Amino acid sequence: MSTPATAETTATPAPGQPAVCLRAVDKSFRNGDQITPVLKQVDFTALAGEMLLLVGPSGCGKTTLLSVLCGTLHADAGRIEAFGHTLSALSPALVTRFRASHVGFIFQQFNLLPTLTAAENVAVPLRIQGVSAAKALPRARELLARVGIGDKAGERPNRLSGGQQQRVAIARALVHDPALIVCDEPTSALDSVTGHQVMDLLRGTASDGRRTVIVVTHDPRIYRYADRMAEMEDGRILRVLPSPAAIAAAHPHA
Amino acid sequence: MFDIALKMLFGDRAKYAMLVSGIAFATILMTQGFALFFGILSFSYATISNVRSPIWVFDPLVQQIADNQPLRDTDVDRVRSVEGVAWAAPLYIGGATAKLLGDGGSSQQVTLIGIDANTLAGAPTNLLSGNVLDLRMAESVIVDANFVFQVKALRGKELKLGDVFEMNDRRARIVGIASLSQGMGGATSIYTTWDRAKGYAPSQRKMLTHVLASPQAGRSLAEVCRAITEATGLKAVSEAEFKDMSELFMVKYSPIPFVVGLMVVIGFVIGVAISGQTFYAFILENTRYLGALKAMGTSNTTLAAMILLQALIVGLTGFGLGVGVMSAFFSSLPPGRVPLLLLWPVPVGVLCAVLFICMGAALLSVLRVSRIEPAIVFRS
Ligand SMILES: Nc1ncnc2c1ncn2[C@@H]1O[C@H](COP(=O)(O)OP(=O)(O)OP(=O)(O)O)[C@@H](O)[C@H]1O
Ligand SMILES: [Mg+2]
Numbered sequence: 274m275s276t277p278a279t280a281e282t283t284a285t286p287a288p289g290q291p292a293v294c295l296r297a298v299d300k301s302f303r304n305g306d307q308i309t310p311v312l313k314q315v316d317f318t319a320l321a322g323e324m325l326l327l328v329g330p331s332g333c334g335k336t337t338l339l340s341v342l343c344g345t346l347h348a349d350a351g352r353i354e355a356f357g358h359t360l361s362a363l364s365p366a367l368v369t370r371f372r373a374s375h376v377g378f379i380f381q382q383f384n385l386l387p388t389l390t391a392a393e394n395v396a397v398p399l400r401i402q403g404v405s406a407a408k409a410l411p412r413a414r415e416l417l418a419r420v421g422i423g424d425k426a427g428e429r430p431n432r433l434s435g436g437q438q439q440r441v442a443i444a445r446a447l448v449h450d451p452a453l454i455v456c457d458e459p460t461s462a463l464d465s466v467t468g469h470q471v472m473d474l475l476r477g478t479a480s481d482g483r484r485t486v487i488v489v490t491h492d493p494r495i496y497r498y499a500d501r502m503a504e505m506e507d508g509r510i511l512r513v514l515p516s517p518a519a520i521a522a523a524h525p526h527a
Numbered sequence: 528m529f530d531i532a533l534k535m536l537f538g539d540r541a542k543y544a545m546l547v548s549g550i551a552f553a554t555i556l557m558t559q560g561f562a563l564f565f566g567i568l569s570f571s572y573a574t575i576s577n578v579r580s581p582i583w584v585f586d587p588l589v590q591q592i593a594d595n596q597p598l599r600d601t602d603v604d605r606v607r608s609v610e611g612v613a614w615a616a617p618l619y620i621g622g623a624t625a626k627l628l629g630d631g632g633s634s635q636q637v638t639l640i641g642i643d644a645n646t647l648a649g650a651p652t653n654l655l656s657g658n659v660l661d662l663r664m665a666e667s668v669i670v671d672a673n674f675v676f677q678v679k680a681l682r683g684k685e686l687k688l689g690d691v692f693e694m695n696d697r698r699a700r701i702v703g704i705a706s707l708s709q710g711m712g713g714a715t716s717i718y719t720t721w722d723r724a725k726g727y728a729p730s731q732r733k734m735l736t737h738v739l740a741s742p743q744a745g746r747s748l749a750e751v752c753r754a755i756t757e758a759t760g761l762k763a764v765s766e767a768e769f770k771d772m773s774e775l776f777m778v779k780y781s782p783i784p785f786v787v788g789l790m791v792v793i794g795f796v797i798g799v800a801i802s803g804q805t806f807y808a809f810i811l812e813n814t815r816y817l818g819a820l821k822a823m824g825t826s827n828t829t830l831a832a833m834i835l836l837q838a839l840i841v842g843l844t845g846f847g848l849g850v851g852v853m854s855a856f857f858s859s860l861p862p863g864r865v866p867l868l869l870l871w872p873v874p875v876g877v878l879c880a881v882l883f884i885c886m887g888a889a890l891l892s893v894l895r896v897s898r899i900e901p902a903i904v905f906r907s
Contacts, residue, residue, distance in 0.1 A: 336902075337902075339905065340900075340905060345822050345902040345904070345905075346900060346902040366826065366827075369824055369826050369827075370826075372822065372823065372824040373823065373824020373825075374824070376823075376824070378904070380819070380904055380905060381905075384815065384816065384818075386531070386534075386816050386820075387538070387539070387816075388534050388535055388538020388539055389531065389535075393531075393534070397531070397820070397823060398823050398824070401528070401820070401823055401824050401829075402824075406530060429538075
């Protein structure tokens with residue numbers, strides 16, 4: 274893969290082709306003079322159009338890996354390629370622009386701006402790209418309708434339930450049509466029924482084959498939504514289960 | 528993105544009100560401190576403010592208005608004959624005792640001002656009642672409204688036009704009540720003519736303390752002052768210079784400006800701390816959301832501009848509110864009696880300080896936000 278001059282262009286790989294590749298990635302955190310290695314020579318690939326689950330014990334480095342692969346955290350060593358860009362070689366400003374145009378985020382704590390309405394929140398990624406409010410808001414309402422809460426467009430987040438807030442977050446992650454969606458524990462703040470509804474929505478966003486969805490989770494109830502699953506332990510990818518059948522076989526109680 | 532910045536700011540009414548009132552409070556603190564400082568200083572030249580004359584001529588030893596050294600009566604003519612002087616008039620300033628009639632001889636210390644009966648140069652311009660020209664009638668005086676106020680408060684007697692009291696056993700009849708500035712210690716002024724002042728003042732050989740003068744049209748104050756000094760050997764200064772001299776004397780020789788100045792500095796520091804902290808705390812509370820915006824691809828430059836805009840708005844509204852409250856308060860005060868002076872440099876200076884502080888806090892916040900790892904948004 275070669276790196277185009279700007280961070281906005283997207284090389285769209287065909288469904289099933291590598292979309293995000295990490296090679297020999299290291300990341301450690303420094304606290305005073307104590308250095309904690311968190312990612313150790315990680316090799317990792319996410320395919321175009323798949324929903325990939327990233328699982329593993331607490332503290333094994335899942336969130337760190339997710340942060341590194343979407344460009345919110347700079348790796349110490351190794352190569353990170355995503356949609357035709359070598360993230361590990363881009364300047365911080367270009368990585369920021371890469372995130373603006375390529376990545377949709379879904380967080381455990383939703384992170385909706387409390388003083389903005391649902392529609393205004395959803396419009397944020399478009400606004401970041403310079404789209405006017407007049408153009409962004411109708412699109413945002415469209416997305417809210419698509420995630421089933423079209424009637425809540427004018428509400429502030431604190432007037433919405435957790436599940437509704439996560440739907441707003443999903444709409445926000447989709448509004449600018451990014452090639453990659455990263456989710457960290459998207460269901461752990463939700464009850465079981467709402468969690469399944471949210472996963473159904475996320476599943477749907479990947480299934481058109483153009484979008485890669487990577488979900489970090491602790492929650493075995495949602496294993497069945499995955500196309501593939503990467504299992505981490507102590508800063509390394511232990512194994513990759515390549516199909517729903519393999520996941521079901523490895524985790525029969527999920 | 529600026530509309531989003533504004534919504535972050537205005538969206539939480541309670542928090543916004545807190546922010547703005549924090550800045551408003553700091554503004555009030557700083558404004559009142561400076562106003563108090565200048566107000567106290569203005570006491571030192573109250574009489575200069577009351578008399579109003581383009582040029583003041585006096586003994587070279589005099590360093591301030593409250594120091595009255597006698598001149599020779601002929602000095603008025605000497606000043607008048609100096610090239611470039613349009614007019615010159617005698618002035619007496621001194622202490623006197625006003626004795627109220629009919630209540631067992633209770634008395635008030637006052638500043639007696641004797642002005643030239645012909646020109647009435649230096650007469651009060653701000654008469655609440657009565658007529659300046661009546662000063663030419665026998666036994667007549669014009670009193671300070673603050674004198675009336677004090678007499679009412681202390682003796683329960685409401686003085687009005689036509690009322691009579693005594694100074695140095697001579698009758699003084701009120702023909703005017705003027706709004707005048709009070710001196711330090713609450714000293715009020717009583718105007719009469721220069722000739723009559725001789726009778727009202729405890730007997731003195733020489734009754735001339737100052738010569739008031741004005742430059743001819745087209746002559747500069749400085750030029751004429753210099754000419755007077757050269758010709759007469761007396762000191763001649765403009766009104767502004769005389770005020771400065773009196774102020775400087777007070778700053779040098781009275782402990783009050785230092786004490787008040789210290790208060791001002793403390794108020795200023797507290798104001799800085801409050802407004803800086805208020806805004807910085809607002810940014811800290813928003814770190815999570817600023818981090819989310821950053822993760823989603825907002826550049827550091829955009830975030831910085833958003834924060835600076837927020838700081839500017841908070842600073843301006845807080846300042847406006849604070850200054851509004853202060854000027855409403857000041858204009859409700861009786862003039863000349865309270866040592867608060869809202870000179871224009873005060874609000875301008877405080878505005879600069881407030882904006883400087885808000886911008887400083889904003890820059891600190893920007894620095895902090897630019898250092899946030901966008902990955903923090905994944906942490907719960
Ligand atoms: N900013 C940081 N500074 C220092 N140490 C960090 C930082 N972020 C993560 N770590 C450490 O790195 C390790 C991995 O953290 P990470 O959040 O990636 O784990 P995780 O697999 O997501 O855990 P969990 O399932 O509990 O969310 C942990 O030991 C954590 O303490
Ligand atoms: Mg985690």
